[in-house]
Amino acid sequence: MPSTYVPHAAGYVDNDGPKIVTSRFSHEDSFTLERSLATGGYEGLRAALGMRPADVHAEVRDATLLGRGGAGFPAGVKWGFCPEGVWPRYLVVNGDESEPGTYKDRLLMERDPHQLIEGCLIACYALGLSQCFLYVRGEMALAQERVATALNEAYAAGYVGRSVLGSAFSVDVTLHWGAGAYIVGEETALIESLEGNRGMPRIKPPYFPAAIGLYGKPTIVNNVETLANVPWILRHGSGAYRKYGSEASPGTRLFTVSGHVERPGVYEVEHGITTFRDLIYGEAYCRGIRDGKQLKMFIPGGGSAPWFFEEHLDLPLEARDVGQAGSMLGSGAIIVMDETTDAVRACHRMVRFFARESCGKCSPCREGTGWAEKILLRILDGHGRPADIDLLLDVGDNISPGPYPVASFAAENLEAVPFPPLQTTICPLGPSAVAPIVSTIRRFRHEFEARITRSDTIPVVAADPRAGS
Amino acid sequence: MSYFDPANERTAREVIDRYPRPRSAVIPLLHLAQEQEGWVTPAAMAEIAEMTGTTAAEVLGTGSFYEMFKFHPVGRYLVGVCTNVSCQLLGGEELLHHAEGSLGVKAGGTSDDGLFTVEDVECVAACSEAPCFTVNHRYFHRADIDTLDEVVADLRAGRSPLPRGGAGDDGDLPAHGTLARVRQHIPDDRRAGIVPPEQVDGAPAWLLDDEAE
Numbered sequence: 301m302p303s304t305y306v307p308h309a310a311g312y313v314d315n316d317g318p319k320i321v322t323s324r325f326s327h328e329d330s331f332t333l334e335r336s337l338a339t340g341g342y343e344g345l346r347a348a349l350g351m352r353p354a355d356v357h358a359e360v361r362d363a364t365l366l367g368r369g370g371a372g373f374p375a376g377v378k379w380g381f382c383p384e385g386v387w388p389r390y391l392v393v394n395g396d397e398s399e400p401g402t403y404k405d406r407l408l409m410e411r412d413p414h415q416l417i418e419g420c421l422i423a424c425y426a427l428g429l430s431q432c433f434l435y436v437r438g439e440m441a442l443a444q445e446r447v448a449t450a451l452n453e454a455y456a457a458g459y460v461g462r463s464v465l466g467s468a469f470s471v472d473v474t475l476h477w478g479a480g481a482y483i484v485g486e487e488t489a490l491i492e493s494l495e496g497n498r499g500m501p502r503i504k505p506p507y508f509p510a511a512i513g514l515y516g517k518p519t520i521v522n523n524v525e526t527l528a529n530v531p532w533i534l535r536h537g538s539g540a541y542r543k544y545g546s547e548a549s550p551g552t553r554l555f556t557v558s559g560h561v562e563r564p565g566v567y568e569v570e571h572g573i574t575t576f577r578d579l580i581y582g583e584a585y586c587r588g589i590r591d592g593k594q595l596k597m598f599i600p601g602g603g604s605a606p607w608f609f610e611e612h613l614d615l616p617l618e619a620r621d622v623g624q625a626g627s628m629l630g631s632g633a634i635i636v637m638d639e640t641t642d643a644v645r646a647c648h649r650m651v652r653f654f655a656r657e658s659c660g661k662c663s664p665c666r667e668g669t670g671w672a673e674k675i676l677l678r679i680l681d682g683h684g685r686p687a688d689i690d691l692l693l694d695v696g697d698n699i700s701p702g703p704y705p706v707a708s709f710a711a712e713n714l715e716a717v718p719f720p721p722l723q724t725t726i727c728p729l730g731p732s733a734v735a736p737i738v739s740t741i742r743r744f745r746h747e748f749e750a751r752i753t754r755s756d757t758i759p760v761v762a763a764d765p766r767a768g769s
Numbered sequence: 770m771s772y773f774d775p776a777n778e779r780t781a782r783e784v785i786d787r788y789p790r791p792r793s794a795v796i797p798l799l800h801l802a803q804e805q806e807g808w809v810t811p812a813a814m815a816e817i818a819e820m821t822g823t824t825a826a827e828v829l830g831t832g833s834f835y836e837m838f839k840f841h842p843v844g845r846y847l848v849g850v851c852t853n854v855s856c857q858l859l860g861g862e863e864l865l866h867h868a869e870g871s872l873g874v875k876a877g878g879t880s881d882d883g884l885f886t887v888e889d890v891e892c893v894a895a896c897s898e899a900p901c902f903t904v905n906h907r908y909f910h911r912a913d914i915d916t917l918d919e920v921v922a923d924l925r926a927g928r929s930p931l932p933r934g935g936a937g938d939d940g941d942l943p944a945h946g947t948l949a950r951v952r953q954h955i956p957d958d959r960r961a962g963i964v965p966p967e968q969v970d971g972a973p974a975w976l977l978d979d980e981a982e
Contacts, residue, residue: 310910311897353976388969400853403894428976431789431963438800438837439893441906442938444949451953461959468975470961474787475953479796480836482891496792496821498834515790515966556896558855564897603854603892633896635855649857653891659834 312407313565315584318544320552321528322568324412331446333453336414342459344531348422349467356426360530363538364550366571368404369394369485369523370602370630372619379427381510382518389518391424391432392509393527394490398437398482400603400653401633404554404566405524409436409443412528413450417460417473419527422534424471425464427520431472433494438478448475482657486727487521489659500659501727525554546572549618555579559598559636562587569617576600577613580636593638597743601630603650604732606705606719607739626707626716627735643744644751647736648676654733664699665730671695672737684752689741696734699724704738772816777805780952781820787955789965791821799832803946808839836890839945844879844886846924847945848872848917849903852889855896860913864900865889867914871921884924886945905945907931907938 312325324330324339336342348356361376382389393416397405408416420432434451436444451473454460462470476494478484484493488502491514506512513519529551533541542550549572557579558564563586569579580598581588589595597607606627608615615621622629637646655669672695675688696704700721708716721731741748771778781801785794795817802813814828821828832838850856850865865876868887872880876889895901898910902917904924909916923930929941943950971977 311895385972387972388966397894398892400892401855401896402892403896406894425975428973430961430969430973437894438835438948439903439906441948442908445951448949448951448953452951455955455959458959461955462961470974472787472955472961472963474963476793477797477800477948478835479800479832479838481834493796494793495790496795496823497831500834517966558896558899559858564899566897599854635858635896637858641858646854646857649852649854653853656891 311403311566312411313563313567313585315567315569317569317584318552319568320532320541320544321408321412321415321525321554324415325407330411331413331450333414333450333457336412340535341414342418342531344534345418345421345425345459346465347534348425349465349469353426353428356422356534359538360422360426360533363529363533363541364548365526365529365533365541366549366619367523368525368529368553368632370399370604370628372629375522375526378508378510378522379423379520381508382427382520383511386518387428388430389428389520390514391420391427391429392487392490392494392514392519392521393420393432393434393524394485394487394521395434395436395440395443395524396478396481396485396490397440397524397631398485398657399631399633400650401558401599401635402556402602402631404556404632406437406440406443407566408524408528408554409440410446413443413447414454415528415531416447416524417450417454419530420473421460421464421471422530423520423522423527425469429471429520431474433474433476433514435476435478435484435490435494438480444475444477451475481659482653483659483727483729486729489727490521491519498659500661503726545570546616546618548572548620553617553632555617555632555634557586557634557636559634560590560593560638560641561636562590572616572618574617575614576608576617576634579617579634580613586636589636589638593640596637596639596641597643597739598637599633599635601628602633603635603653604628604728604735605630606707606735607743608707609709609743611710612707623719624716626705626718628705628719643740643747644676644680647740648673648680650736651676651733654729658729658733662725662727662730664724665733668695668699668730669733672733676737679748679751682751682754684748686752688752689745689748692737693741696737700731700734704734706738706742709743772810772812773801774805777801783954785820787953787963789963792823795821795823795828795831796835799828799835799838800946800948803838804948805946807845807944807946808842842879842883843945844884845944846884846904846942847886847888847906848921849888849890849893849906850876851891851893851895851899851901851903853892855892856899856901859899861900864902864912864914864917868902868917871914871918885921904930905942906948907942 484499489499493499509519655673705719852861920930
């Protein structure tokens with residue numbers, strides 16, 4: 301093996317904190333049924349089957365398990381939105397993880413697929429869901445293999461399928477693959493895709509597919525990490541779960557930290573009480589910025605989140621606090637950028653992502669994201685015009701009108717605008733593209749201006765935006 | 770005469786049987802077609818339409834939305850270099866330039882020998898292991914231009930470059946189109962019963978038992 305290779309499953313970094321969803325990650329065979337059963341696997345399911353379905357639901361609701369996909373909505377409450385007397389009901393598991401900076405769900409599927417399957421089964425039992433669809437991102441070949449293998453093992457061993465563990469509970473779990481589309485992570489787009497259509501979000505209302513979802517039937521859509529927490533809650537009880545983390549955000553959460561830190565990785569940390577500073581600078585976590593450099597900015601919750609700066613490091617990793625401070629915790633992806641980072645170039649790359657991934661259903665997003673990307677590209681190329689900075693903000697304002705969520709700047713006496721933004725679009729993809737624009741222009745307007753001024757003196761040959769800076 | 774070879778046709782039927790409605794199988798069957806031939810041919814789309822009760826236009830309509838489906842031949846190895854921000858910060862764009870230069874193509878193009886197609890891809894979900902590239906959706910972490918050169922040389926020489934050991938991928942690197950090398954299989958005697966939604970009336974048995982108590 302050439303020396304430059306790093307093992308495939310690198311990424312997860314162990315720390316001394318509590319382990320709710322990563323407890324098996326240190327085992328090399330963590331994905332096998334044998335290892336799962338030897339370490340308490342399917343005990344949460346056994347516990348659930350000994351309870352009334354409504355009590356299982358109550359246990360999850362009492363745990364205040366917040367959704368881990370991005371919006372942070374309490375799963376137990378979402379589970380209660382199915383209309384009475386409408387059957388069948390379905391479970392769709394959102395494993396279409398594509399948010400820039402995030403890959404916790406991939407590790408959960410690759411390293412502990414049985415934990416996820418167990419969580420799905422418990423949800424189906426509690427709510428009377430007759431079939432579960434495990435939607436795994438198309439590009440995640442190894443995750444698909446591991447989930448397929450785990451499902452085959454679980455069917456053969458009687459954990460999934462007809463009469464689960466000899467009980468009256470029967471459910472089929474179908475593994476489904478996506479085919480490469482970020483927008484399919486939006487739950488109504490996910491359902492469209494699962495029905496065999498282009499993955500375009502549906503008009504709201506209804507706001508929750510629990511009312512009208514897959515094939516028009518009540519459908520619960522949960523993120524992989526959310527469901528991975530459920531077996532632990534049933535095994536140990538909601539009271540034990542609430543002992544970890546903060547009152548508003550109990551339990552633990554997986555954070556993916558990438559970019560210019562000494563030790564990037566996926567960390568399981570207590571929700572709500574750990575701060576960004578702990579995570580980025582802590583000895584048990586990322587150990588600070590690489591090469592002794594200074595922090596310039598960081599994205600606190602995936603590509604869709606407005607950016608944070610030095611003065612926001614002491615905020616707790618808690619959805620409400622981060623939201624009030626003008627951004628979102630989103631999918632728990634933190635991208636750290638040091639002082640050498642070119643703000644315009646990073647902004648352009650993030651906007652390009654949203655421009656490529658816009659599904660094209662709503663005009664402000666379809667036209668606006670592409671337009672903003674073109675403007676940013678010409679600024680990078682040295683062909684920017686003086687009016688371009690305000691034009692960018694104006695394009696953003698047409699996707700997301702009014703004051704856009706931003707972090708406070710103590711030095712300039714500016715208050716934060718809380719999350720979420722308003723939107724002229726069906727789904728939050730368009731407004732997400734505005735986040736890097738507003739964040740960087742507000743903080744680093746001079747960098748944009750410098751690029752544009754330079755265009756007066758170097759008008760002929762465009763600088764290659766992809767040449768090293 | 771079916772488009773799918775006999776083994777794939779059996780697989781296709783089994784896939785359709787896992788959904789309450791056949792149309793839901795369109796995306797999995799497009800993957801199966803791509804696995805068979807490396808890209809999605811018009812004949813494949815006609816066949817999928819036939820099997821799922823849709824039209825070839827609907828199959829193309831769905832398929833063309835998704836990045837992974839190729840409607841023209843591509844290389845045996847799809848080299849996807851991530852240039853999204855986490856990778857960009859650590860040299861993803863330089864890596865893409867090197868791949869383009871060394872293979873003699875621009876992103877989206879296929880090398881003259883038909884072996885390699887290079888793509889400038891969005892976040893592949895390995896952000897802490899940046900910069901990262903994939904070959905047929907198998908990961909190469911913390912890569913530099915030497916890693917890329919070694920992988921290309923291995924593939925040209927017919928060797929599998931997949932990292933061995935640990936908890937990761939191993940074995941041979943399959944040709945473009947093959948994703949998971951393990952398929953889900955629901956044994957008939959274990960199947961709970963998958964039926965169209967309109968054939969379901971009333972709450973499932975275990976809820977009724979609960980209410981009766």
